[in-house]
Amino acid sequence: MHFFRTGVAGLSALLGAAGQLTILAMIAAMLYEVVARYAFGAPTLWAFDISYMLNGSIIFLGAAYSLRKEAHVRIDFLSQKAPLRIQQLLNAAVYALLMAPVTGALTWVAASKALKAFQTGEVETVSPWAPLMWPFYAVIALGLLAFCLQFLLEALLYLRGEKIPGQTPDDHHCAPET
Amino acid sequence: MIPLLMFAALFALVFAGIPVAFSMMIVAVAFGYAVFGDMLFLQLYGPLLHTASNFVLAAIPLFIFMGAVLERSGIAKRLFHALQIWLGGLPGGLALSTIAMCAIFAAASGVVGAVEIVVGLMAIPAMRAAGYRNDLIAGTICAGGSLGTVIPPSVIVVVYASIAQLSIGQLFAASILPGVLMVAFFVGYVLLRSLRRPDDAPVLPTEGRALPTGQKLKITVTALVPPLLLIAMVLGSLLAGAASATEAAAVGAAGTLVLTCMFRELSFSMLRAALGVTLRITAMIMLIVAGGTMFTSIFAVTGGGGLVRDTVEMIGYGNAGLIAFLLLVVFFAGFVLDWVSIVLIFVPIFAPLVRSAGIDPVWFAMLVLVVIQTSYLTPPMAPSIFYLRSIAPKDMTYGHMYRGVLPFVAAQGLVLAALLAVPELATWLPSILVGL
Amino acid sequence: EWKMTAAVGEGSFLYQNFMERFAGNVETLTQGRMEIQPFGAGVLVPAFKTYEAVQEGIVEAGHSTPSYLVNQDPTNAIFASFPGGMSPEATLHWIYEGGGEKMLQDFRREEMGLHSLVVGIGTSEIMAHSNVEIKTVEDLKGVKYRTSGAFAAVMKDDFGGVPTVVPGNEIYTLLQRKGVDAIEWSTPGANISEGFHEVAPYMIMPGVHQPSFLWEVFVKQETWDALPADLQALVEAAAKLSTYEGYTRFGDADIKAMADFRQTKVQMVQMEHAESEKLREAGRNWARARAAELSEGGNARMQEVLDSYLAYQSSWAENSVYLVRDAAE
Ligand code: NA
Ligand code: NA
Numbered sequence: 001m002h003f004f005r006t007g008v009a010g011l012s013a014l015l016g017a018a019g020q021l022t023i024l025a026m027i028a029a030m031l032y033e034v035v036a037r038y039a040f041g042a043p044t045l046w047a048f049d050i051s052y053m054l055n056g057s058i059i060f061l062g063a064a065y066s067l068r069k070e071a072h073v074r075i076d077f078l079s080q081k082a083p084l085r086i087q088q089l090l091n092a093a094v095y096a097l098l099m100a101p102v103t104g105a106l107t108w109v110a111a112s113k114a115l116k117a118f119q120t121g122e123v124e125t126v127s128p129w130a131p132l133m134w135p136f137y138a139v140i141a142l143g144l145l146a147f148c149l150q151f152l153l154e155a156l157l158y159l160r161g162e163k164i165p166g167q168t169p170d171d172h173h174c175a176p177e178t
Numbered sequence: 179m180i181p182l183l184m185f186a187a188l189f190a191l192v193f194a195g196i197p198v199a200f201s202m203m204i205v206a207v208a209f210g211y212a213v214f215g216d217m218l219f220l221q222l223y224g225p226l227l228h229t230a231s232n233f234v235l236a237a238i239p240l241f242i243f244m245g246a247v248l249e250r251s252g253i254a255k256r257l258f259h260a261l262q263i264w265l266g267g268l269p270g271g272l273a274l275s276t277i278a279m280c281a282i283f284a285a286a287s288g289v290v291g292a293v294e295i296v297v298g299l300m301a302i303p304a305m306r307a308a309g310y311r312n313d314l315i316a317g318t319i320c321a322g323g324s325l326g327t328v329i330p331p332s333v334i335v336v337v338y339a340s341i342a343q344l345s346i347g348q349l350f351a352a353s354i355l356p357g358v359l360m361v362a363f364f365v366g367y368v369l370l371r372s373l374r375r376p377d378d379a380p381v382l383p384t385e386g387r388a389l390p391t392g393q394k395l396k397i398t399v400t401a402l403v404p405p406l407l408l409i410a411m412v413l414g415s416l417l418a419g420a421a422s423a424t425e426a427a428a429v430g431a432a433g434t435l436v437l438t439c440m441f442r443e444l445s446f447s448m449l450r451a452a453l454g455v456t457l458r459i460t461a462m463i464m465l466i467v468a469g470g471t472m473f474t475s476i477f478a479v480t481g482g483g484g485l486v487r488d489t490v491e492m493i494g495y496g497n498a499g500l501i502a503f504l505l506l507v508v509f510f511a512g513f514v515l516d517w518v519s520i521v522l523i524f525v526p527i528f529a530p531l532v533r534s535a536g537i538d539p540v541w542f543a544m545l546v547l548v549v550i551q552t553s554y555l556t557p558p559m560a561p562s563i564f565y566l567r568s569i570a571p572k573d574m575t576y577g578h579m580y581r582g583v584l585p586f587v588a589a590q591g592l593v594l595a596a597l598l599a600v601p602e603l604a605t606w607l608p609s610i611l612v613g614l
Numbered sequence: 615e616w617k618m619t620a621a622v623g624e625g626s627f628l629y630q631n632f633m634e635r636f637a638g639n640v641e642t643l644t645q646g647r648m649e650i651q652p653f654g655a656g657v658l659v660p661a662f663k664t665y666e667a668v669q670e671g672i673v674e675a676g677h678s679t680p681s682y683l684v685n686q687d688p689t690n691a692i693f694a695s696f697p698g699g700m701s702p703e704a705t706l707h708w709i710y711e712g713g714g715e716k717m718l719q720d721f722r723r724e725e726m727g728l729h730s731l732v733v734g735i736g737t738s739e740i741m742a743h744s745n746v747e748i749k750t751v752e753d754l755k756g757v758k759y760r761t762s763g764a765f766a767a768v769m770k771d772d773f774g775g776v777p778t779v780v781p782g783n784e785i786y787t788l789l790q791r792k793g794v795d796a797i798e799w800s801t802p803g804a805n806i807s808e809g810f811h812e813v814a815p816y817m818i819m820p821g822v823h824q825p826s827f828l829w830e831v832f833v834k835q836e837t838w839d840a841l842p843a844d845l846q847a848l849v850e851a852a853a854k855l856s857t858y859e860g861y862t863r864f865g866d867a868d869i870k871a872m873a874d875f876r877q878t879k880v881q882m883v884q885m886e887h888a889e890s891e892k893l894r895e896a897g898r899n900w901a902r903a904r905a906a907e908l909s910e911g912g913n914a915r916m917q918e919v920l921d922s923y924l925a926y927q928s929s930w931a932e933n934s935v936y937l938v939r940d941a942a943e
Contacts, residue, residue: 016454016457019457019461020450020453020454020456020457023239023243023453023456023457023460026239026240026428027240027243027428027431027432029428030240030424030425030427030428030429031428031429031432033425034415034421034425034428034429037758037778037793041756041758041776043758043776043778045777045778045779047779048233048779048780049779051233051424052230052231052232052233052236053231054236055230055232055233055235055236055238055239056227056229056230056231057230058239058460058461058464059229059230059460059461059464059465059468060230061457062457062458062460062461063461063465065457065458065461066458066461066462066465069454069458071459071461071462072197072198072199072200072462072465073197073198073199073462073466073516073518073519074195074196074197074198075192075193075195075198075514075515075516075559076195077558077559078193078194078195078558079193079194079195080195087195090194090195090196091196094191094196094200094204098200098204098207099200099203099204102203102204102207105219106219106222106223106226108219109219109220109223110223110226113223122686123685123686124685125662125683125685125686126662126681126682126685126762126763127685127762127779128762128763128766128767128770128779129779130685140226140227140230165195166195214672217670217671217672220670220672221658221659221667221672224659224660224663224667224672227660227663228656228660231660234784345784345786345787346784346787347784347787348786348787421793422780422784422787422788422793423784471656474657475657475658478653478657478658479617479653479658526657530654
């Protein structure tokens with residue numbers, strides 16, 4: 001149990017750190033493209049593919065991290081009227097019985113796509129750069145796996161009454177940040 | 179019938195307090211199974227990949243990062259001080275400073291919310307010390323905080339453009355005048371109220387503002403130049419066509435880093451905090467986008483498109499009826515849903531209808547964006563009020579907040595009316611920034 | 615009943631002219647025995663994943679162009695038309711009379727397990743809406759040109775152009791603000807509503823980079839085999855009817871659009887014949903090189919298809935002089 005908790009939390013944190021570095025990488029890549037195009041008149045062939053792939057990676061590297069940090073918008077003006085225990089049990093049930101299986105199944109699909117792309121050497125469809133697709137697919141699969149495990153961990157925390165829906169212990173700006 | 183059940187199920191989950199993104203995924207899975215059976219997850223992986231491979235959406239983390247760094251820098255504090263020096267003497271001067279500050283921040287970054295807290299933390303104590311009425315304080319902060327969406331650059335516009343297949347540059351250009359108009363109406367309301375009832379917003383004593391002109395100018399320049407520079411970089415490079423939205427956002431993000439560095443405010447811990455927030459919000463928004471794409475894809479298969487078309491036909495009154503109906507749907511959805519969900523659920527359904535009715539899609543987008551802006555202020559789901567709540571003093575009640583935002587919602591209504599009456603407000607700027 | 619997913623967005627000209635037309639023709643000819651429910655790109659399946667989605671069985675039918683498979687297997691470029699390829703009318707003849715469709719069907723069945731039906735053959739595209747005048751291949755040097763596929767390769771390797779990628783909804787803006795020098799998009803009839811001529815002074819022709827294009831509808835081979843023979847025949851007839859109707863609709867829209875273009879300030883630039891022939895030959899050499907590469911790897915299909923295609927093209931070129939042309943000169 002302890003191993004599960006620290007392992008999942010560690011994986012989410014690790015991917016989260018990778019996601020944060022990816023944000024910096026994206027800024028750098030796009031700046032390079034702007035300079036290359038306007039200062040040197042030589043746009044890169046890869047900027048388009050790289051930017052969407054980095055953005056896609058940010059989403060899935062950050063998925064488990066955002067769940068752990070309770071960053072997802074809840075509309076809780078009604079549900080907050082219910083007793084806390086009920087809220088916790090409901091969230092535990094939805095996360096463990098619905099979201100974990102859903103993200104688990106998506107992980108399976110994503111992993112088989114990544115494997116297939118690796119085996120067939122699939123390349124980007126329309127790009128003249130034609131990069132290999134499997135690294136991008138693999139990041140998505142990995143992110144989904146961590147997401148799935150984090151759902152199980154969150155469910156456990158709700159079940160044991162250690163977490164309150166809508167509240168993050170270590171961060172006070174937890175209102176929907178849009 | 180099934181499409182309606184999908185909405186019923188969605189609302190049941192959402193109101194039970196399950197995060198919106200996950201509610202949409204669950205409903206998509208439940209109803210999709212009937213259509214796709216074992217193929218379901220293979221199909222639902224499509225919308226996930228579609229979201230992850232969208233070049234247009236790549237601007238979002240960059241705009242969010244810009245806001246997150248700005249929020250943590252000293253730029254806000256200096257700006258508020260400078261604005262107070264100039265506007266403090268006017269009726270309702272502090273409220274005007276607050277609105278001006280929010281507008282400038284809105285033009286320099288793509289998200290609302292975070293900015294509202296930064297501004298609120300400075301403006302609330304100042305306004306209370308000056309004896310402002312609680313409802314005016316609350317209304318000003320909330321309305322100011324909501325400006326980020328209609329003043330470009332804005333993350334909503336990016337998402338909207340990617341769904342409706344419109345140019346981000348054009349939408350940004352189109353939203354400049356409505357944004358300016360909205361600020362003007364907000365300012366107008368504050369001025370009017372302060373003039374008619376001076377006790378609601380007492381004029382500040384002159385001490386603290388009476389500085390030698392040289393010092394005044396110095397404060398103003400150091401405070402105003404950084405945000406104006408950022409605005410010029412992002413909007414300038416975008417509107418001048420030097421860059422696509424994603425590139426412009428990267429220029430802005432890098433520029434923000436350079437500026438905070440120059441003021442010696444960039445630290446490792448600040449950068450980490452900004453990256454952390456950026457990652458969380460990006461994942462949150464994008465997962466709603468992914469969930470919404472799943473939801474609408476199942477909605478379409480179960481015949482949702484036809485249902486909406488039939489309803490629209492039933493209503494009649496041609497294009498006017500169509501526009502009125504669609505905007506009303508958005509307005510009422512805004513009471514209970516957040517903006518990402520609204521855009522994600524309704525725009526894919528509306529965009530083809532609007533196109534085939536021959537309505538200018540850029541103008542329509544502006545109408546929708548103004549209506550969505552009210553959703554920040556309309557209870558019960560009012561993000562602006564949630565933010566305020568997290569920093570408000572104890573004696574500022576919900577009553578104050580709701581009463582306070584009402585006049586500002588009315589001002590938004592006026593902007594909408596102006597847009598309806600004079601479509602050129604939306605279409606003129608894109609047309610002159612465009613064309614040989 | 616088939617759910618059919620498209621690789622183009624709902625409401626686009628292509629979607630109406632090829633996809634909805636085919637769905638309509640099937641329903642009419644089969645007298646409602648068979649119904650096809652079309653969905654725009656991205657609704658059920660991302661645009662570039664239509665082939666995969668049908669193979670996996672997510673939807674019964676897909677509607678896409680072999681262009682989207684060129685990076686996976688360049689054989690597709692021959693079917694999709696490529697720089698230096700045949701005129702639209704010659705393509706139509708090769709597909710239906712020269713064995714083209716048969717070869718495409720064999721290719722799809724053997725490589726992907728799909729049954730393919732050609733449902734649309736298009737007219738020539740406009741080579742470029744451009745901020746710079748392009749009359750000779752020299753003029754292509756250093757030009758930032760939004761294009762893809764074989765033409766991107768030919769431009770870059772043979773003529774010193776700079777192919778760039780621009781997302782569809784940003785083309786107009788970037789062309790206007792000179793973020794790119796030139797773009798290619800589609801046929802005159804489709805381009806005119808995009809308004810590129812408002813923002814770029816030159817319109818470069820003829821569209822040798824994409825002299826024609828082809829769209830197909832495909833289902834799993836098992837799905838097709840399960841249809842009764844009479845229904846198969848009716849669906850085939852519907853496909854062919856869609857191709858012919860779509861072709862003339864494209865041509866008609868193009869002529870009207872060209873007339874409208876002439877009323878605008880856009881300057882129409884006809885590349886010199888000898889120069890555009892250089893582009894065409896470079897395009898054919900690109901195809902020959904790809905076919906040779908595949909043959910060396912033990913895959914002779916592209917070579918066979920290309921031989922058939924080029925032979926038909928030469929024959930058409932040599933023997934079509936008898937045809938009356940309505941050209942101005
Ligand atoms: Na903004
Ligand atoms: Na609301």
